[in-house]
Amino acid sequence: MKSLSVLEEIWRTYEMTDTVIVCCDGTVKSHRAILSAASPCLKEAMLDLAEDGEDIHIFLPESNVQDVISMLSLIYLGLSCVSLESQRGVIEASTALGLNLSWYEEYSYDDGSTAADAVPCDPSVLDFPLPQLTDDLFPATNVIKERDAPKRSSKSSHSCATCGKMFKTAGLLERHERIHSGLRPFECGICGMRFVRSHHLLDHERRHSSDAKTFRCPECAKTFSRRASLDVHLRTTHSNQKSFKCELCGKAFGRNDVLTRHKMLKHRGEGLPAKSDPAAQLPVPAVAVSAAGLTEPYNYFEDISVSSVMTSYENWETDFVLTADSNLGFH
DNA sequence: CTGGGGAGGGGGCCC
C-alpha cells in the first residue's frame, strides 16, 4: 500500500460523494469535506445546508466540466494539469468557490494579477438541492460532458466517467475504465500475481523464466529485462545525457524520477523559484508545476504525479505543453 | 546522498 494516497484514492474511486457541482455542460460530484478544507467560506455556507443526507448542489454556470475537473484535481491531488486554454476557467471557478489559492499562486492571468487575489466566495453559487436535475439529465455517472459540451478540440473526446481523463478512442477509454473496476483478469500461473492487462502478465512471466534478460547493451554487454531499461541505460550511462535539471540548484540528472527524489530530499521546504526564472520553465512548464513547491507533506507524491496525470491530458489540447517524450527531458 | 536496474502499471497503436 502506497502512503500519501488517501486523497488520490478518493479522487479515483469517487465513492461517497455528497456534493454536486453543476456546470454549464454537466455535473461533477465531489466531497463537501474536501471542498470545505479548501474554502473556509464555502465550508461556512455548506454548514447551513442539507443536514438530511441529500447532496449539496453548487452552481457554477459560467464554468465547464473540464475546468472544474482540473480545479478539483488541484484540490484533491495538488496537481495543476491544466491546459493554457482552460487556465483562466480554472481560476474563475476557483474564485467563485472562494478557494484558498495561496498554495498555487503560480497561476496568474496574462496581465500579471494572480489567482491569489481571489475574492471571497460568492454565496449565490449555493442553492437548494435540485436532485431531479442530476437524476434525470445526468444519470448514473459522476461526470457527464458530452451533452451540449462544446468541443474543446478537433480530436475526439472520450472521457472517463469516474476520473474525467480523456482518451482518443472509445477502446482506449474502455481499457482505462477497467482500472476503476479493480478487476485483474490475468493471473500468473507461477506466483499467482494478478494483472489488469495481458501484456503486463506476459512481461511478468518472462521474469520467471530463463530468458528474463534478453536485451544486451552493445557498449558494455550488460543485459536487461526490457528494451526500455536498455534504452535508459544507454542514454544515462554511455552517453551521459542529463536532461532533467533541478530548478532550485541547477544540478542535472539523467532520469526524472531521480530528479524528483533529489528535490524531495534536498529542497524540502524551499519552494519553487519565481516564474520569471528561466530555469523554472523546464522541463515541466510553469503552469504544470505544483506551485506549493516542497513545503507540503504530500509534495513528493505531487511532484512525481504531475507528468503522469498530464500525459492523460496531452492529447486533448493541441497547445498542451508536456510532450510525449518528456522522459527525454529538454534539449 | 546518487546511480541505476527491476518492476508495476499506464496510454497509443496495430492487427
Next chain:
DNA sequence: CGGGCCCCCTCCCCA
C-alpha cells in the same frame, strides 16, 4: 473487441 507490442512514468531497493 482483445491480444500483443511499443514506449512511457514512477516506485522500490540496493550498491
